[in-house]
Amino acid sequence: MSSLPIGIFDSGVGGLTVLRAVRKRLPHENVIYLGDTARVPYGMKSRGTIERYAVEDASFLARKGVKMLVIACNTISAMARERLKAEFDLPLLSVLGPGSRMAARVTRSGRIGVIATEATVESGAYERAIREASRDRKVEIFSRACPLFVPLVEEGETDSQIARLVAEQYLAPLREMLIDTLVLGCTHYPLLKSVIKSTIGATDGESVALVDSAEATAEETAQLLERHGLLNHPLETAELAEPTNAGASRFYVTDAAGRFHRIAERILEEPLDHLEAVEIWGNDKLKPE
Amino acid sequence: MSSLPIGIFDSGVGGLTVLRAVRKRLPHENVIYLGDTARVPYGMKSRGTIERYAVEDASFLARKGVKMLVIACNTISAMARERLKAEFDLPLLSVLGPGSRMAARVTRSGRIGVIATEATVESGAYERAIREASRDRKVEIFSRACPLFVPLVEEGETDSQIARLVAEQYLAPLREMLIDTLVLGCTHYPLLKSVIKSTIGATDGESVALVDSAEATAEETAQLLERHGLLNHPLETAELAEPTNAGASRFYVTDAAGRFHRIAERILEEPLDHLEAVEIWGNDKLKPE
Numbered sequence: 001m002s003s004l005p006i007g008i009f010d011s012g013v014g015g016l017t018v019l020r021a022v023r024k025r026l027p028h029e030n031v032i033y034l035g036d037t038a039r040v041p042y043g044m045k046s047r048g049t050i051e052r053y054a055v056e057d058a059s060f061l062a063r064k065g066v067k068m069l070v071i072a073c074n075t076i077s078a079m080a081r082e083r084l085k086a087e088f089d090l091p092l093l094s095v096l097g098p099g100s101r102m103a104a105r106v107t108r109s110g111r112i113g114v115i116a117t118e119a120t121v122e123s124g125a126y127e128r129a130i131r132e133a134s135r136d137r138k139v140e141i142f143s144r145a146c147p148l149f150v151p152l153v154e155e156g157e158t159d160s161q162i163a164r165l166v167a168e169q170y171l172a173p174l175r176e177m178l179i180d181t182l183v184l185g186c187t188h189y190p191l192l193k194s195v196i197k198s199t200i201g202a203t204d205g206e207s208v209a210l211v212d213s214a215e216a217t218a219e220e221t222a223q224l225l226e227r228h229g230l231l232n233h234p235l236e237t238a239e240l241a242e243p244t245n246a247g248a249s250r251f252y253v254t255d256a257a258g259r260f261h262r263i264a265e266r267i268l269e270e271p272l273d274h275l276e277a278v279e280i281w282g283n284d285k286l287k288p289e
Numbered sequence: 290m291s292s293l294p295i296g297i298f299d300s301g302v303g304g305l306t307v308l309r310a311v312r313k314r315l316p317h318e319n320v321i322y323l324g325d326t327a328r329v330p331y332g333m334k335s336r337g338t339i340e341r342y343a344v345e346d347a348s349f350l351a352r353k354g355v356k357m358l359v360i361a362c363n364t365i366s367a368m369a370r371e372r373l374k375a376e377f378d379l380p381l382l383s384v385l386g387p388g389s390r391m392a393a394r395v396t397r398s399g400r401i402g403v404i405a406t407e408a409t410v411e412s413g414a415y416e417r418a419i420r421e422a423s424r425d426r427k428v429e430i431f432s433r434a435c436p437l438f439v440p441l442v443e444e445g446e447t448d449s450q451i452a453r454l455v456a457e458q459y460l461a462p463l464r465e466m467l468i469d470t471l472v473l474g475c476t477h478y479p480l481l482k483s484v485i486k487s488t489i490g491a492t493d494g495e496s497v498a499l500v501d502s503a504e505a506t507a508e509e510t511a512q513l514l515e516r517h518g519l520l521n522h523p524l525e526t527a528e529l530a531e532p533t534n535a536g537a538s539r540f541y542v543t544d545a546a547g548r549f550h551r552i553a554e555r556i557l558e559e560p561l562d563h564l565e566a567v568e569i570w571g572n573d574k575l576k577p578e
Contacts (some may be wrong), residue, residue, distance in 0.1 A: 151437055
């Protein structure tokens with residue numbers, strides 16, 4: 001069991017920031033990544049559609065024999081986590097929980113900003129999770145949908161004048177709320193980190209802390225695997241200085257593998273060994289006879 | 290036959306600019322509109338995926354009994370028109386032809402700009418169609434993909450500082466080419482017309498002419514119906530001053546009808562009588578027994 005891969009999925013490339021953090025934290029794990037690029041983006045679609053797509057994504061990974069599921073997409077976490085939990089008999093972790101718990105730990109003033117897609121903000125899932133993680137402590141949460149951030153990242157506009165202007169428009173109201181912590185509540189947003197950091201600036205002389213849920217998720221993935229006895233430990237031998245079982249990553253997309261390949265290598269800063277375009281939803285006409 | 294509806298389809302709300310022009314030109318026609326909002330946008334997806342989605346869109350309209358198909362999406366026109374022509378036995382018009390013919394008529398200098406999605410620009414379909422429409426006349430065509438324009442329109446950012454800055458970045462290189470005509474090669478772009486107009490400015494003291502293919506398409510729709518003897522003529526009687534058969538519009542979407550409703554009423558400037566969310570692609574689990 002422990003040598004089986006971890007299944008990580010997202011609507012597109014955003015979840016690669018989570019994969020990158022998991023690979024760094026757990027270098028001996030095998031990982032399968034699915035990006036539903038034929039139907040990206042999810043962030044402005046309805047709950048029913050997002051749930052259906054999420055079940056199809058997770059079913060694909062389950063058929064590939066993964067040992068756990070990581071929902072590397074805040075929109076899916078907010079809209080479809082409960083449905084996935086009910087339908088799949090696998091350990092399940094979503095980025096929303098770890099990010100919320102980290103925000104509750106990091107804030108000093110209790111004034112926390114959350115930026116995310118429209119669907120995630122409207123669900124109120126971050127506010128509930130941060131309040132739960134803060135227990136009795138009083139927190140004030142200011143949420144803001146940033147619908148153009150995903151297209152900016154998908155188009156590679158991560159450090160341009162356009163990116164800075166869009167960030168200014170979205171973040172100025174949060175800056176005025178004197179937050180000391182800002183949750184990047186969408187896995188695409190860490191790719192805009194430098195623009196976001198310079199735009200949100202500082203409160204009371206201290207830089208606003210950015211919570212990147214990718215790292216928090218990688219840490220909780222390690223804990224969850226440990227708890228289930230599913231960690232893939234390095235094979236160490238007296239003869240070899242380095243363990244021999246470095247983990248491998250395989251990538252699947254539902255459309256346009258070439259475009260994904262370009263963006264993925266930029267995010268991961270390493271070549272992709274295995275990338276394949278697949279069908280994940282039922283279509284009679286396309287099924288083999 | 291002639292009282293059957295015209296079927297108009299697009300990946301989302303963009304094609305409503307075509308519907309608006311068709312309704313204005315042909316007020317007695319009944320119209321059915323399909324927006325594939327569950328899978329929007331198409332513009333950065335692959336040919337295979339766009340073809341498949343387009344066939345599913347057109348099949349839905351064919352089942353509804355339309356008398357002709359209008360492809361109100363330049364990406365579908367560029368990538369899937371031939372496939373649709375081969376698969377459907379219905380008169381078919383796409384926005385790309387009328388827009389190209391109008392550009393060839395309008396230009397004085399023969400220097401024409403085309404702005405469109407990534408997929409449309411990469412296909413080279415506009416360049417081919419404009420050259421064909423220009424016959425022996427020498428034209429120079431300058432194409433530019435504007436990938437952030439569709440998300441801007443979908444987010445309602447049509448007259449903001451962000452819209453102006455994005456337009457400046459995309460259009461400055463075309464301005465330098467001293468074009469006298471600019472084709473809005475995506476049905477979303479007419480909604481950014483005022484920003485595009487002020488950004489592209491004038492060449493040699495004359496405003497650059499913007500070609501909005503919606504109007505050209507409405508005109509050619511009228512001609513095509515006339516040619517096929519399919520026009521729905523007004524019923525005029527001696528007793529009534531006004532004809533009694535004003536056409537009706539019905540709208541179908543594949544997701545998030547509420548969001549579509551909001552945007553559609555803004556674009557059409559009239560209430561939507563009939564809006565319905567539908568399934569258009571095969572999924573065994575969702576089919577009735």
